[in-house]
Amino acid sequence: MNPSDHPPAVFTSFWNDTGKTGITSWIFSTDHKRIGLLYFWSVLGFFLTAVLLGLLLRIELMAPGRTIMGPETYNALFTVHGAIMVFLFIIPGFPGAFGNLVMPIQIGARDVSFPRLNLFSWWLYMMGAAVIIISLFTGGGPPDTGWTFYVPFSARTGTNVSLAVFGVFIVGFSSIVTGVNFVTTIHRLRAPGMSWDRLPLFVWSLYATAWVQILATPILGITLVLIIAERVLGVGLFDPMKGGDPVMYQHLFWIYSHPAVYIMILPAMGVISEIIPVFSRKPVFGYKMIAFSSIAIAAAGSLVWGHHMFTSGMSDRAILVFSFLTFVVAIPSAIKVFNWVSTLYRGSISLEAPMLYALSFILLFSIGGLTGLILGAAATDIHVHDTHFVVGHFHYVIFGGSGFALFGAMHYWLPKFYGRRYAEKPALIAWGLMFVGFNITYFSMMVLGMKGMPRRYYDYLPEFAPLNLVSTVGSWILAVGLVLMLVNLIRGLRKGEPVGNNPWGGATLEWTIPSPPPTENFPEEPVVTHGPYDFSKAGTP
Amino acid sequence: MTEAPHHIISYTKLTAVWGLLLLLTGATILVTRLDLGPYKILGALTIACVKSGLVIAVFMHMKYEERLLRILLFVTLVTLAIFIGFTFFDVLYR
Ligand code: HEM
Ligand SMILES: [Cu+2]
Numbered sequence: 113m114n115p116s117d118h119p120p121a122v123f124t125s126f127w128n129d130t131g132k133t134g135i136t137s138w139i140f141s142t143d144h145k146r147i148g149l150l151y152f153w154s155v156l157g158f159f160l161t162a163v164l165l166g167l168l169l170r171i172e173l174m175a176p177g178r179t180i181m182g183p184e185t186y187n188a189l190f191t192v193h194g195a196i197m198v199f200l201f202i203i204p205g206f207p208g209a210f211g212n213l214v215m216p217i218q219i220g221a222r223d224v225s226f227p228r229l230n231l232f233s234w235w236l237y238m239m240g241a242a243v244i245i246i247s248l249f250t251g252g253g254p255p256d257t258g259w260t261f262y263v264p265f266s267a268r269t270g271t272n273v274s275l276a277v278f279g280v281f282i283v284g285f286s287s288i289v290t291g292v293n294f295v296t297t298i299h300r301l302r303a304p305g306m307s308w309d310r311l312p313l314f315v316w317s318l319y320a321t322a323w324v325q326i327l328a329t330p331i332l333g334i335t336l337v338l339i340i341a342e343r344v345l346g347v348g349l350f351d352p353m354k355g356g357d358p359v360m361y362q363h364l365f366w367i368y369s370h371p372a373v374y375i376m377i378l379p380a381m382g383v384i385s386e387i388i389p390v391f392s393r394k395p396v397f398g399y400k401m402i403a404f405s406s407i408a409i410a411a412a413g414s415l416v417w418g419h420h421m422f423t424s425g426m427s428d429r430a431i432l433v434f435s436f437l438t439f440v441v442a443i444p445s446a447i448k449v450f451n452w453v454s455t456l457y458r459g460s461i462s463l464e465a466p467m468l469y470a471l472s473f474i475l476l477f478s479i480g481g482l483t484g485l486i487l488g489a490a491a492t493d494i495h496v497h498d499t500h501f502v503v504g505h506f507h508y509v510i511f512g513g514s515g516f517a518l519f520g521a522m523h524y525w526l527p528k529f530y531g532r533r534y535a536e537k538p539a540l541i542a543w544g545l546m547f548v549g550f551n552i553t554y555f556s557m558m559v560l561g562m563k564g565m566p567r568r569y570y571d572y573l574p575e576f577a578p579l580n581l582v583s584t585v586g587s588w589i590l591a592v593g594l595v596l597m598l599v600n601l602i603r604g605l606r607k608g609e610p611v612g613n614n615p616w617g618g619a620t621l622e623w624t625i626p627s628p629p630p631t632e633n634f635p636e637e638p639v640v641t642h643g644p645y646d647f648s649k650a651g652t653p
Numbered sequence: 654m655t656e657a658p659h660h661i662i663s664y665t666k667l668t669a670v671w672g673l674l675l676l677l678t679g680a681t682i683l684v685t686r687l688d689l690g691p692y693k694i695l696g697a698l699t700i701a702c703v704k705s706g707l708v709i710a711v712f713m714h715m716k717y718e719e720r721l722l723r724i725l726l727f728v729t730l731v732t733l734a735i736f737i738g739f740t741f742f743d744v745l746y747r
Pocket of ligand 1: 194
């Protein structure tokens, strides 16, 4: 490209490029940065709603017997809490929000391949969410099946399962559309010099995630349609009386939903792989292995769904195979953990907020992952299946892992898009409160589960009372930390200190352009000359 | 990357493939009549795979597409086959 063909580059930030500021300049925008922020704030809204429900669940469990609600309400609340957290918060949270915001810039592109489709995916997401919300207040009321919608109960309960499931179906499409968009973008729109071995690890993780979104989500869609078919037409697919098979439902559901946990965790691992080298001032250790292990996790992780069904009457031979494969997936996950730790070794570490979240991710994710092996081994799973041990385990993975990584990403990248940053000290205090509160809340749950307290009940035996009280108090500490974190972050984005192009000294492309970025991202197409963690060249493409 | 040149398939070839598809449909019906036990499903699925393979390759022009696109589609189909295969592994040995 000949620079003289262009008028001199004018840096108008994407915030005031159109001259318009109304809501339509957002909800009809095809700019990946605006869509990313739309996703971010919608996702955050749903997260806070579901956190509120989680806190109510914990208050109910504070003491044995009825505390603030009866069993029906409790069943509805944990279902809605789980469904919102999974389908409306953590699955769209990374690709939709931070993938959209950061990925095109990191590969040196102006936008994604299909900007309109991108906007459409947000609209699908919001429409699906609206249907889910409507389902809570119409028909037989909020579903009470758990977020897994297991038959035969989901085919029989009088609550509004059909509509809720249809909402999830629509949200699934939005996820597929984002996946297609990202695969195409990463293949076709990389800037000159951005070879596959210079791709930031966050982009690698989004690439692996996008494939899971494309390949697994249709199966969830079909499964959900089958539930509706069972309810409305009574076809008997899952009903043994009519020649159906209830275990088949669990197969179909988990064929999607286990890979879905990789939609939740892979991009989180990508975020950690960005933050750790930047705050250790060292190139990431084992770039190729981290990139490769993302693909390996996505591939091998698609073959382990049966570990959710060890107690469901699956054949023993299948249990053996699924149990073995589950242990296989632990290998690429552990590769990543070892690589992060090796990156830290002898680095010049600075403990700012994003780094604290990244470090706590490593610990919490490892606890979540290792307790996962207890569940993945068929022999031990039989004892702890469907107990609070499971609840503790998966909160360690999706909240302590993905959630904390998302908070890290918020501190790391949002200043790029708002041009201002949070105050450091309150951020550290908030992190401390959350970290302590988190462990008190969920570690207690794991111990309770080991002792035999089942999940999904509003009541429990008196011997479980002390630890349940501890867990509930922990959830309050966690909540205080969360509020402090958000208040500090949002205040900082509005009134905080302005940041320059590169507040953290990162070497990926987003740190070579102004904060907030101009609409076109780059004044002209960058030519990439170095890898993503080559800090001697930080600040240049 | 450039787009693959537009490819036109002759009527004879299209009709031949269509005839083959009809034959295979007949074979599907035949399989249900045979007493193959659990392998009946395997047979029916194999025939269905061949049929959809023909449709994808010829009617949907995948045979004449870029390599990358063909690989991507192949990966997708293999994944689906694995999903179905593993599920059957449970059902067969229950
Ligand atoms: C302050 C934050 C949170 C609190 C206090 C909380 C608390 C709880 C409690 C008490 C349960 C139900 C236990 C039972 O089975 O009786 C639960 C279930 C669940 N939570 Fe959370 N949680 C929180 C955050 C999250 C996050 C961030 C996620 C995911 C990103 C999440 C996902 C789930 C899921 C999927 C279930 C299972 C629902 C079901 O059994 O169908 N939670 N949570
Ligand atoms: Cu799983």
